Amino acid sequence: MITIKEVARHAGVSMSTVSYVLSGKRTISEETRRRVERSIAALGYHPNAGARALASSRSQVLGLIVPLHTDQNVPVVMQFVSSIVGAARDRDYDVLLLTDEAGPGEAHRVVARSMADAIVVMDVESADPRLAGLRDLDAPVVLLGLPDDHEGLSCVDLDFTAAGRRMAGHLADLGHRSVALIGSPPAVYERGTSYAERLLAGFRAETARRGTSATTHACAPGYDAVSACLDAVLEAGDVTGLVVHNEAVLGPLLLELRRRGLDVPSDLSVIALCPDDVAAALPFPLTSISVPARELGAIAVEMVLARIAGDLPPEVRLLQPRLTDRASTAPPQKP
Structure with missing residues (x-):
């Protein structure tokens, strides 16, 4: 050496x-x-x-809190983790991964022992119980998510409320008057996960504004659950458009639509919120709003390192949704 x-x-x-x-x-x-x-x-x-x-009195390490839940889509979570690790390494920082029930107590421990210079937090809930402890942390903190009460905290995320509005508005602009949201697994809503609640709020606000008939359906993973969810969607009325906010069910959903003889987009238009590589690789590529994991991870690292370097005020950055048309949405067929 x-x-x-x-x-x-x-x-x-x-x-x-x-x-x-x-x-x-x-x-x-x-x-x-x-x-x-x-x-x-x-x-x-x-x-x-x-x-x-x-x-230098610095560890050159960032703590990354990623609580792992059975209802999470692990490949998408790992896109965020990979992005944060890559952006940190580009700036000569390593990443200490804190999983399971790691919360403010764990963050205080690694900061107090000089194991990490700052903390990035993922899987943020609307009323996140970790916030009080994170506000008291003697180190910079950046949330990759947006809680309801974010005063005094720096946050970066996709504007999920705007994304919900944009997807509902896209279908309304095409002439759809009866739509459904196939959402995240029930446990995600029960936990009060911020991104799921904000997208749901945006979808409901836009369909109400447009006078569009709309139903919402939490959907668990697995083919049987997807089939049951689709039964509920189709029983709710003459639905012609689907908004999907659940990456894990996209493949089974398209297979089940095909099994039932329903064509996309002739019988049902489908638009999803998911990473671009997921939307483009499906048997029928989907019109989608991107989950910009790489960009969000890089911004989170940029923000937290800027706060290590200087005493900066809290800020919130919300990336505006970017829609890519892959021909899975079209005007509804007339009866």
Whole structure:
């Protein structure tokens, strides 16, 4: 393993000069700094993480709270986790994953032990019980989600309320007057998960504004549950358009529609909120609003690192929904 002594010898400077270049604690001439950086690159030197933390009072680690639930769509969750880890590594940070029931107590523990410089929180609930503890945390916190009471907290998320409005409005613009929302699993609503409640609110507000007949249906994963949910949708009236906010049921839903002899979009238009790669890879690619996991993860890291670097006020960033038409929606056929 290359040592700081070897870097200093290669660059023709003292070990303290190399240390100052790494820590930035003293001004070093541009010529010397570049010579040291060239030697670091040439030798493949990597500073010892423990020594670097002692020198800078930082761990170069972000804590990421990701409570895992059986009703979650794990591949989509992992898109967010992968995005955050990648964005952190691009900024020379590692990520400490806190799962299961990790909440403010766990966040306080890792911050108090200097195991993490800041915390990013996923799976945010509308009335999240972790908020009081997170507000008291002696480290920057960014929520990847938007609770009802976000005063004093920095948050970033897709504007799910606008997404619900946009999808309902898209079907209304095509002439659909009876639509249904196939939503997240019942447990997601029972838990008060923020994104699900906000999309539902947006869908209901827009259908009410447009005078569109609308029903909503929580849908558990699994083919039998999807079939039962579709029974309930079709029994509710002359539905011609579906809004789907449940990535896990999209494949079974399309198969069940085909089994019943229902054509998309001739018999039923379908629009979904899901990652673009999911929408495009289905047997019938779906018109969709993207879940921009990569962008949201990168912004969360950017926001939390900016707060490590300086005392910035809380902010909320909501990304506006982006709709991609893949021809699964069309005007309803006349009777």
